[in-house]
Amino acid sequence: MTDTNLQVILTGRPAPAVTADLFALQEAPMPVPGPGQCLIKTLYLSLEPAMRGWIAEQANYQEPVPLGAVMTGFTVGEVIASDHPDYAVGDLVMGRQGWQSFAVSDGADIVRKLDPDLAPVETALGPLGINGVTAYVGLVEICAPKAGETVVVTTGAGAVGSVVGQLAKALGCRTVALTGSDDKVAACLEVFGYDAAINYKTVDDLPAALAAATPEGVDCFFDNVGGAQFDAIVDRLNVGGRVAICGTIAMPSFPLPTGPRVNRQLLIKRARMEGFLVLDHLDRFDELADKLAKFYRAGQIDYRVDLADGLAAAPAALVRLLAGENTGKALVRVGAPA
Incomplete structure (x- = not known):
């Protein structure tokens, strides 16, 4: 396993446009889970139009991402080490681990576990997420x-x-x-x-x-x-x-x-x-994802993915999304399953 954690941090505010140079790539030490925690390897991260507001200087419905902090974002990841009673090694989870290769979690930023047999895991950041x-x-x-x-x-x-x-x-x-x-x-x-x-x-x-x-x-x-x-x-x-x-x-x-x-x-x-x-509905994700899965299994929900590869590609991919140049759900593939 690598001993570094690749991260994308926010270094500036939109003025007013969002540009790729508002972000910077950095290497941080590999996080180590403590008691009651697990280590998650990020597989995919989701890009959202709402991110324009998340990084703006003025708070709207949540406080802006602080300068120098890891960029906020929804992710799909795999638990690769665990001392948490609810999450075992090999579990796939959807959560808010942000723009980084690895993250330690106490479970508070995990939204739900995923069953890869029901649908491709990336759908947890799109039509089933x-x-x-x-x-x-x-x-x-x-x-x-x-x-x-x-x-x-x-x-x-x-x-x-x-x-x-x-x-x-x-x-x-x-x-x-x-x-x-x-x-x-x-x-x-x-x-x-x-x-x-x-x-x-x-x-x-x-x-x-x-x-x-x-x-x-x-x-x-x-x-x-x-x-x-x-x-x-x-x-x-x-x-x-x-x-x-x-x-x-x-x-x-x-x-x-x-x-x-x-x-x-x-x-x-x-x-x-x-x-x-x-x-406001994170506590209902399992319930609502199950309802969506019924439409998906009935062939009533189709989807397309606009996939960028690697954390370094995330800022430019976000700019493309905000310009309306994406051709499907904007995702970044960060890593492969362990």
């Missing part, structure tokens, strides 16, 4: 779509949006995606089964394109971006419409932007809008 749980909570529990209703999803080809669309389709809904390239439009239609998809970057008239794609209006809106797309879709809400706010990547976190006020539209449509954080 952080992204799938996000999709399920926002769509099924907040929007609560009914068969025959119209569901619109921004970043419809993304790691969260693609699952939202497929769950909505499995529940009998008409599904419409907004996405940012012709290749992603094709993926929405051909891989993720949307009924319609719009390239918001190239369409001449977004409200007109939405009207054509949603002739009976919008009953459920799962939003990952905010901004102009949000404004246009909210204008299509039906009476009793439901909106789940998952992300605001199209808007600056600070200062808060100004734009159309939705108060009147929510009033006259008797609509409901609710924001949510998947971090």
Whole structure:
């Protein structure tokens, strides 16, 4: 076993863009587990659009990652040494061990154990994990779509949006995606089964394109971006419409932007809008992952992976994700099983 631990630390703040030089690679001593702890070897780490907010100077829903600290992130890893009663050598776990090759854990940052016989372990960071749980909570529990209703999803080809669309389709809904390239439009239609998809970057008239794609209006809106797309879709809400706010990547976190006020539209449509954080549901991951696994085993959830190799590739891969250049769930392969 190596005697060093490769880590990626945060060295700067976005100004306002996230760039690869905000991170640095360093070697640290190999961590040694103590009583009641285990040593985890990182196999995969997950990249999220929310990381832009995690490293911003101003705190939003959690304190920013400190400068000089290991970058925060969800991971899949293998227990390679243990003095913990709940985790044995060889166990595969999904947790928040961050951007490093090895991590010591007392179990507090482990979300769940994984069964590699049920699905490839990387799905625990995608459709059967952080992204799938996000999709399920926002769509099924907040929007609560009914068969025959119209569901619109921004970043419809993304790691969260693609699952939202497929769950909505499995529940009998008409599904419409907004996405940012012709290749992603094709993926929405051909891989993720949307009924319609719009390239918001190239369409001449977004409200007109939405009207054509949603002739009976919008009953459920799962939003990952905010901004102009949000404004246009909210204008299509039906009476009793439901909106789940998952992300605001199209808007600056600070200062808060100004734009159309939705108060009147929510009033006259008797609509409901609710924001949510998947971090509030970590204690339900086993329950929700089991529900998602049923859709997966039934062939109702497909997924694509945009894989980078090695910790050193993580910063550039995050920049690509934030620019919308990824072509699937953004993962970094850190190590191989022991």
